[in-house]
Structure formats: C-alpha cells, structure tokens
Amino acid sequence: MANDPLLKVEDLHVYYGSSHVLHGLSLEAGTEPLSLVGRNGMGKSTLCQAIMGLVPAARGEVRLGGERLNGRRAYRVARAGVGYVPQGRRVYRSLSVEEHLKLVGKPGGEWTIERIYDTFPRLAERRKNGGGALSGGEQQMLAISRALLLNPRLLVMDEPTEGLAPVIVDHVVEVLREIGRSGVGLLLVEQNLSVATQVSDRIMVMMNGEIALETDAESLLNDRALRNRYLGVAAEA
Amino acid sequence: MRWILPLAVIALLLVYPFVVNSFWLVQIGGRTLGFGTIVLSLVFLTAYTGMLSLAQMSVAGVAGYATAYFTAPTSGVGLLLPWPLALILALGLATVAGLLIGLVAVRTRGIYTLMITLAVAMAFYFLTLQNYDLFNGYTGFNNVQPPVILGLDLGANLPFYYMSVVLAAACYFGVRHVVRTPFGLALQGLRDEPDRLRALGYNVPLLRVLAFGLAGFIAGIGGILNIWLNASISPGSVALNPVIDVLMAGVLGGIGHPIGAYIGAFVFTVVDNFAIDFIARERFNTLIGLIFLAIVLFSPDGLTGLVHRAWTRGTGWARRNDGDARETDDIGK
Amino acid sequence: QDGETITIGGLATLEGPFAAPGEDGLRGVELAIHEFGGEIAGHPIEFITASSDGNPDVALESARRLVEQDGADIMVGPLSGSEGIRIAQYAKEQPGTTFLNGGSAAIETTLVDPAENFFRFNTEGAQWTAPLGEYVVNERGWDNIVIVSEDYSFPYAQIFGFMATYCEAGGTVADKYFTPVGNNDYSSVIAQLPLEAGEIDGMYVVLGGSDAVNFLSQYAQMGGQLPIVGGTNVTDQTVLTTQGPARELLPGILSSGPVSDNDDLEAWEEFKQLYRDYYGDEGLPSPSLFASNYYTNTKAALLALQEVEGDLSDNHAAFNEALANLEFTSPTGTVSLNENRQATAAIYINEVVEQEGGSLALEPLERIESVDQYLGLDRETYMELGLPSRENPSCPS
Amino acid sequence: MIETLADINWRLFAIVTLNGLTLASLYFIVASGFSLIFGLMRVVNMAHGSLYLLGAYVGFEVSEATGSWILGILAAGVVVAAAGAALQVSILSWMQGQDLRQALATIGVSIVAADLMLAQWGGSAYQIALPEAVSTFVPVPVAGRYAMARLMLIGFALVIGVALWLILNRTRIGMLIRAGVDDRRMLEAMGVNVPLVFVGVFAIGAGLAGMAGVIGGSVLSVSPGEDARYLLSSLIVVIVGGMGSIPGAAIGALLVAMAETYGLAYTPTYGIVYTFAIMVAVLAVRPQGLLGRAA
C-alpha cells in the first residue's frame, strides 16, 4: 500500500443523463501539486465532484492512497481525507463566518481557526457576518478556509481564486505553495494560468472530458502555440 | 408519427360515450374533465411558475358557489340572473379570487406558497361553513342545473360530456399555447430566477398575480363543470379532502406537463371509486394512500413521466438520476 | 332460486371520524338481509357497499357508482344529514331505483319537495328531541336554560324539535351558544356559562362525538355542575365508548332519541340478540342507533319486496306502493309512513347508566309513541314555523 | 347590577386570556416539532398530525396499562420519535432536497396512517387520565380559580421552547442542522454524516409531536380527525411566526390561539376565520413570517 499514489483516477466515465461528460479519464497525483486547466465546459468541475462522490461515476475508479473512494457517500470521502473547495463557493448562508470555521475546525491540526484568521484577516473582521452577507471574494476566502480546516491529505480546489483581488490571489498562491511543500496533495483547477503555474510544476490540460496534454509549467508559459492549441482555439463542436 | 397519439386521443374521447355506461360517462368521464381542469390550473401554476397553489379547489369553489348563487337560489339566498350573465360573473369572480390569492402569495415561493395557499383554502372553507348570507352555511346549494340552450339540455349525460370535452380541450390547448408565448416564457423565468427576471425589466409581482389570475380562470371553468356534475355545492366541496385531492391527482398524473392533469384526474377518480372493490371495505383508504405513495416514490414526475420514460427509452422506469430530477436528487447512494 | 337477483346498495360513511357508526349501519343492512335468508320470493339478494366521507359530493359519487355502475335496484343510505338531502334529490333522477334512508336525519330530506321514490323509515332529528323539551319542563321543573350547540343544520334541527315542545310547555331560553364545527377548545364558551344551577336551571348540549367529550370534560374541569341534557349525539355510541376519565361524566346525562339500549320491548330484545349472535365480538356491545336505523329501513324494503314477490317491474311501481303503505314492527316498535314517506315512530327519553362490566348504556325513562314529522302539530302550523336555523326558533324569556 | 356585570366581564376576560395562553402552549408544543423539521430540513411534514395522533394513542395505552401518566408521555415520545426516524429513513431520505415530493409523500403516509389508526383505535374519543396532583384548581386573581392541568401546559411549553432554542443556537448540532439546510451536499463534502443528522432531527421533531399528543389528549381529548386539525394549526403557527424560528413559533402560537379563543368567546360565528385572517395579514406584510428570515 505504501507505494500507492495519493490520488489515482482510472478510466473514469461520468454521464449527466445521456450526455457523456468524462470519457475514461485517468490521472495520478502524489504529494506534489497538480494543476488542471482547460476551457469552459470541458469537465473539470465534473471530475472534482466525481472524486468527492457528489456525482456518480458510471465506470472507473477513484482511489486515495489505495483506498477506493467511489461509491462512497461524500462525507466518507471527506473523512478519508479529501478537502474540497467547490466552484461557486457554496458557503452556508445562515451560518456566520465564525460558525463555519467552528463547524469543521478541530483543535490540534495543522490548520486552526487562529491561523485562518491570520491568513485572511478580512474574515476575522467579518466573523459575525452570515455567509450570505459576505462579498463574493470574502465568500471565496471562507470556502478555502473551510477546506483547509479539515486538515486533509488531499485538497481538491475548483477555481479557488475566482473573484479574489490580486493581492489576495498572491497570498493564496503562497499558501498553496506552502501546502504543496508540507506533503498535502493538491489538485488545483484553475483558469488563471499564472496561478496554476506558480503553484505547480505539473500541469494537465483537459479537453472534452479527457486529459489532452500533460506538461510542465515552463513549457506552457513559454509555448504560445501550445497554449493556443489547447486553451485558445475553439474545439470542434 | 407525432400526430398518431393526439388523433387517437381525440377519437377515443369522441367514441367514449358509446362504449360505456352512464356511470363511466358522467361520473368518471365528466368528472375527469371537470376535476381535471381544476388540476390543470394547479399544474399550470406549478410547472410554469414554480408556485404550488393548494387553493385551486377553493377558486373552483368560488365559481361553483357563484353559479349556484346566481342560477339556483336556495332558502332565500341567491339572486336569479340569466345564465350567460351568471356564468360570466362566476368566471369573473373566480379570476378575481385567483388574483387575490396571487396578491396574498405574491412574495412567497415554492413550498411556502403551498402552505399559505393551503391556509387560504381553509379560511375559505370555514367562511362557507359559517356564512349563511352568501354561502348558505353548512347546507350550501342544491339543484344547480346546467342551462337548456335551444332545446338542448346540457344537463343530459351526452351533451354534458361533450361540453366538458370541449371546455377541457380549450383549457388544455390554451395552457399549451400560453406557455410558449412571451408571457409564458416570462413566467418560466419567474420560476427559475425571479431576481434575474426583474433585472431584465419585468414586473415580477405583477407576473405572479397574473399567473394566479389565469389559473383562477381555468379553475373557474373546472369549478362550473364540477358543480353541474354534482348539482350541488357545500362546504364539503371545498374542505381539506377535496383540496388535497387536487394535489394528489396532479402528482399522480405528473405535475410537469399539462396532460398530467387529466391523466391524474382520471386515475384518481377510478382509484377513488374502485379501490373499495380491491380490498376489504373498511381499509380501502390505505390502498389509495399506498398507491399514491408508490407513485411519489418511484416516479417523481407521475404517470406521465413513467410513460414518457418507458416510451423514449423502452427500458426500466427505475432508472433514476436522469432528466430534471438530477439536481436535487440524492445521488450516489 | 329462479328469480333474478335483486341488488341492494348500502351507502355509509366508512372513512374518517364517522367510520364506526357507518360500519355499524351497514351491519344493520346485512343483518336484515341475513334475517330473510338472503332471498325474497326466489330472488337472491346481493348486497354491495360504497363509502362516503360525510360530504354530499362524495355521497353522490358513491350513489351513482352503486346505481349506475353496479346496478343497485334498492339503495339504503346515507348516514349523515346533508348527504341525505343530496341523495333524495338524486332519487328523482333515478326513478328506476328505490331509495331508503340510512341513518340520515335532516328535516329537509322528506319535507322540502320530497322524492316519490325516497322512503325514510326512521325518524329525523327534530322528532328525536321533541319529547325531551316537554319532559324537562314537566319532570325536572326547568323553565330557563342555556343551549350549547354546534353550528350547523343537524343541531339546529335538534334544537328546533326540543324547543317546539319546551317553549310550548312554558320554558324560556336565556342564551344559545353556537360553536363552529372544528373547534375543540370550549373553555371560552364555558367561561360564559353558569357553573351551578341558579337563575339558569340547566343546559341543553347538542354536540357530537369527540366534541361532546371535550365539552363535558372541560366543563367539569372548570368545576361546572349545571344539570345537562343532551342532544341525541351526545349519548351515541362514539361518545359512550369513550376511553378515559371523561367516561365518568356521562352517567346520569339525559337525552332522547329513536332507540334505547336497555329497552325491554320484545322487538328490541330480539334485534339485540340477532345482532349479537351474528356479529359476536366483531360488533358493538349493543347495536347503535345507526345499526337500528339502517336495519329498519332495509327490513322495510325486504318486507315490501316480499309483499310484491320481488316484482320490480314498471319502475318499481308495485314495490313503491307497498312501501308507502307498509306498517311493521321495527326494533323500536311500530313504524308507519306519512304522505311524505317519512316515518312516524316511538321516541325514548334516555338516561346514561353504567352497566355491569363497566360499559355505558342508554336506559329508557319514558317511551313516547307515534311521534310524527309535524311533532304533533297540524301540518299548517308546523310549516309556519319555517326551517330551523341559528335564530329559529327562539323563545326569549 | 352594573357592578356585577362589570365583574363578570373582567372575570370572563381573564379566563379567556388564560385559555388563550394555554391553548397557545399546546399549539406551540405541536408546532415546534413541525417548525424544527420544516425550518431546518425544509421538509413540510404533512404527516405531523398523524404523529400527534399516534402519540396520543400510544400515551393512552401505556398510561392505562401502567397507571402512570409520566410513563405514557415518555413512551409516546420514544415510540413516535422512532416512527419519525423510520419515516425519514425509509421514505424521505430518498428524496432529500425535493421539498414538494417530500410533502406529497408525507400526505400519502398520513392517509395510510389515519386509516390504520382508525382500524386500531376506532372512531371514539380517548382521554388520558392526568395525575391526581394536577387535577385541581389554583386560585388566580381576577379569574377566580383555574385548572391546574391547563396551567401546567404553559410550563411544558416554556421548558420545551427554551431547550429547543438553546440546542439550535448554542450547540454544534444546531450549526450542523442549519448548514445542512443551506447546502446539504456541501456539508456532506465537509465530512458530516448528514443523513444521520437529519434522522436525528426528524426523530426529535416527531417525538415532540408524540408528546404533544399525550398532552393534548389529557387536557382535551383525541379522536380521528385531530391529525388534520393539528397539522393545520401547526402550519398556520409556523407560517405566521416564521419557518424554523422557535421564538417565531411561540409568537405564532400565541397569536393564533388568542385569535381563536377571543374569537370564540366574543364573536363565535367567525372566530375561526380570524386565525386565517391574521395569517393573511402577516404574510401580506412579512411573507417570511414575523421572525422568519427572508427566503
């Protein structure tokens, strides 16, 4: 078991009704961060949700450190050590910031509520605000914090910097790099290439429900043709 | 191919009177059409505006009471008017009742609308029960007969049936038409995202109230058919049971499509009448409840959904997680 | 057995709070058919049933089902007042079927524009209470009472009958309290009632089922001790079979009605025996008013059928004729019909007593023979009284 | 003469007010369970009345058999909580988040339940014997004296209300529940066993209904048909007070019960219509109920 990769996705197929969204996707990730990029509607969020057990997989497998995850309910996936930042924030509107953090926070872990407040001072200022009474960016910080407080083995983040001000983005990048160094796995879905490349060296490009390209940050940044091909050109309908 | 089914339905409706006895003609057929039209008003509201009104039976009751009040005064209560005027008044009052309920419910959504309209329905019930000047209290009105036009007695079985078919069809196609007009599309926008609709320049409360008014008009037609079928109306006609019956029929048939209203009304009427034959005479309500429960459990979109899925897929109806139910359904267990 | 089958359709309330009386009513029908061996003059009798929930629309639907779908020749039912009015109206649409009342006791059914083929061999709500008014004045010496009643037509009729003789005998009514149907907390009404006899001699309570239980126990809880007489429903089986402390409040209550559990009339003893033999533990300890009424009506039909040897030709002409002229001994004595095809029969003044074994029963105090539809008045005088309502009648002090 | 008249009126007013308060307490106890389930799980439990009725019958049987009212109410609470949990697990959990479908399913359940209870307990009225200790009167100013049993109701309501409020607003369970309502699946994704939490909530709400049944069956009585009555009163109380708010349910219960009792005392004919009129008036101004949070 010791040699099993942290996250292993194999031949994953997901359907919404009759539309086939993930076409036998496979990937592996260890403790070094992995970024996933790709155009709108290519299936990135679907992959994240499938890992979390929030959409059912028709075929294929998701394993965490050798343990099979799919077929489990989401809370058991989370308890197995996966932290999830969903796209669109999904904070609880009737819980205050403080309650959000208390809800998931447990004493003794790497991430504590104090550390969250240090990392995002804005949240400390708004600790009594309800989740619905936060600005978009504040919600995003809260969604990230909520996942961090679980002290997971693997973090699945779906566009965590959407709606964040550039300074905060810089800050989040710092945090993510640190997480990467601390041995926690990271699967980062990003539209912001600069964030993706700063956080991880390994980058995968998703296209039409499959991994179309695996490359490193350097080549993606420097190879304009490559970028255009995978991220800029309209895919055939 | 697309035309086969509608043609078959029309043919069936036309020959139906000649193959069944008077009970199936009037009490099953006539009731399906009249009651189904009331259910249609509910389905229209729910499917296209996202507002679930339990007060549709009460609105139908307003039309029924008005018809009785103006065509069949009883023990000093009522005012005899020529029937065309009486009917116009009845439909007008039903529409107004719909609009008023819309006003009360205008700021609520979904399940909240359900509860509020249920309470409105009960208020109306108690009003009819306690008021003797307009509703003749507990006794209500008896002997409310349809008019005789040019020697044609609309109360006789056959004319009554065909009249019901024509009115029900008019309501059904009316709804199908309206939901594809700009007004109908706006209603659907209202169902999905009222804030966005407002930001596009629509008057959201007005739309809601208008939708209720239109539903009230439809329910009014159903209510008039219903009172002519029973020839009487009393608080019992607008009590909790009939109010819930409308919802049950809607759900049985499928609350997502107008045709579900009539399918539901038909199945509901048949089950209601014949359940007693399938089980000891004391426990038939258990059977009705279980059938209903089974439909809710296994087919969220009612019989229409069941048939539709069988039709399009040819495979099992137990396949879940598809179509619209996906978003809210519990996935992955 | 060569004759054509004759179908009897039984219509009663088999759902909701009145399911128990409804079931007992149908037992009455079954019992009568059983008594005749299930056939009349070679015609086997078939018995079919349908249910309503006390709502006239539903009663009509079920009646149509029995008549038009199942081909009932004879209908017995329904149970409650406004259903009865509706069914009598429906009878006019179905001249080929003969309708007998079940338990329903609304005045209008046989008074206002009665149907030719609708027969009621049981007495109605006003008849049931007419002797009681006189009784409390003469035997109890009351002359000033208050009335607590539910607010709908059946209680109106019961007050109507009661007051017809009560006021005549010199009594006055200080106040009437009507409580809406569906109310169960009577404390606000009770707060306005005297707790002990004084200026007010007693209270006439016209509530049914659990409402009666609620009222009586809440009145007792508040310390009320005014003597109580009840409408017929205050002492019907649903109340007498109440479980719990409220039972203790019932013995001693006076009421009146068409039956009395402990009547020693031979016909009643026989009926009780028949009922117990046939149903054993399945039935109630003693047949209810509804069993008795349904039984009486069914028995009338069967007797008339016997008379015409099952001849139902010509829209039941002979049969209906025989029914109209029928006079026979019902469990409560002789019954005959008047020109409205409404029964004239005996009424009992009853008192609730506790039996050995703890069950409650109605003990007859007095039996009043031949109470007719017009409550002993002549037709004109009676008709002048008008139909009962909240205000009608009134006899202020 | 005039003096005594004035006296009578004040006494009446005091008694009616007390009656209103005690009825409000009963309504509150029933509605708090409903509000809990609705407000927090978005399940409109149309079978709430059936749970009330079941509780009353169970309470009757147990207290009759053991002679102990306390045992009766405890048994009712436990049995009905179990029934509620079973309902959640076997039916509602399959359609979590689909509020309409759940409402419909519970309507189906209530129809079946009403029929089965009718088969078991028949149509007669049942009354549960209160302990001797409370079957007394206590002197009350102006009103004269008042039944202890009814005053006890107020105490019950207070205890239950405060306990619920504390649980919801001061404990982690309350937080879990509220979060689960906002976004159940995201709560699950945070590692919370949401189905279990929901079963627990449903059991508590149902248990409250069951105990309310015993209380209602002692102070008033129970018989078939009460299920619909208490379902309706719960609906109105919760609509008026605001969904999911315990103080809201208290205020709603007060308003509704007061309207009903004053209405019955002073204008009997339309008293019952007033409760609905209040509701409509409240909703016209505050659609989310008096203390409800905007939808």
Add this chain to the structure above:
Amino acid sequence: MQAARQTTEEALAIEGLTRRFGALVAVDDVTLRVSAGERRAVLGANGAGKTTLFNMIAGDLPPSAGHIRLFGEDITELSPQKRVLAGVRRTYQKSLVFGGMTVRDNLYVAIRGATGPRLTIWKRAENQPDRAQTDALAERVGLTDRLDTMANELSHGEQRQLELGMALAHPPKLLLLDEPAAGLSTRERESLVAMLADLPRDLTLILIEHDLDIALKAVDYVSVMHNGHLLAEGTPAEISANQDIQDIYMGRHGK
C-alpha cells in the same frame, strides 16, 4: 481634469451614496461621475463595497443615504424595473440564469424584457418577429452551439457567458458588469475583451473586475474603492503607478 470631462453629457452621477449593514458601512459617502460613452472600471479589494455600489445603482438595494442620477434624472427612488427600462442593465457576480429553459429562451426573455411588449399572450415566441435576434446575441457571447441546451446543464463558465448575453440583450445606456471574466477560461476572456471593445461607443460601461489584464485594458478611467470609500481615481496608467494601490490591491501584479 474633472472639469474637462464634464463638458460631455453626464451618464451617471452619484452623490454621497452610503449603505450601511448594521454597524458596517459597506459603501461610505461615495460621489462618482461617469460621462456618457465612458468606460470605467471600479477596482478594490474584496469587500470594498463594489457590488453593493452596483446593487444600489441597479435598484436591487436601497441606499441608506445619497442620490443617484441617470442622465440628469434622479432615479434614487425608482424601482429596479423602471431603471431597466431607463437603460440600466447589469450582470451578477453569481450567475442568475433561467435553469429550466433553453439558452435560446433565456436570451429571448432578455430581449423581450429590454425592448418589447413583455407580456404578449396571443402569439407564440417562435412566431414573434424579434425571435431571430437570439442567434446574433448568442454569437456575441460564444454560445451559438449551445442554443438548445438547458441553461442548468451549462458549465459554470458557460453560465457566465449566458449571464453576459442577457445583459447585452438590447444595447443598454448604462451597462454594469460585475466580474464578467470570473470563471471564464483564457480563450473566453479574449473574446470578452474583443466584445467589450465592440460595444457601441455611446454606451456607458462600468466594470468591476479583478483580472487586471482586462480591467486596465478595457477602460478609460478607473475608480478605486477601499473599505467603502472612494480611494482614488485616475487613468489606468496613473492607477498602476500608484504605490498605495499596488500595496492594498494589486500586489505583485501591479509591478
């Protein structure tokens, strides 16, 4: 400088606009003028009050104090619907689309809302003369091949595109875009920039955007908010050069 710009017609004039949430002052006495045809960005850290400002301009939230004038007319008290008809159109930071309808119907409802008799009941949508406009609109936001998809089956980014399309349904006078690029992929961002450049010149645009590549390129002038205040105004170049703003907002990016 202010004076020079005031020669053109004033599209939007905000005076002392304030919004409190309890003790928190989310927008604090903001005074702002935008002339007709201008492209303006509103920048600021998370929670600075930008969305709240939009909410007040569009009428979704009543101000606690202050006035809003649109082309000289005071619209502070106007209902949101009336403001739409007066030419104000917005997108939401969180997409609000009609999930149960096709993309085409979504766009059509938007078109109707902007121009037409909104509640026609006699003729079906398919037979309405303005139905064809949906195609062009879909083309502009890159949803041409999604026209018959249900909106709730779109991915997050596609919903953002639809959100934009609905706001553009009929060339508004004042367009408020709240983070239009959020959730868009690189390519969609490029088309967004192109689309913004193509907007009719007489349209006034106010843009909230955290993607500075877009924000600073697409506008003439920038207002920066901080903790509810208006902190600074200037051309993109001036703002980029401002050290304070780099520190509190732009971070590494500004350098």
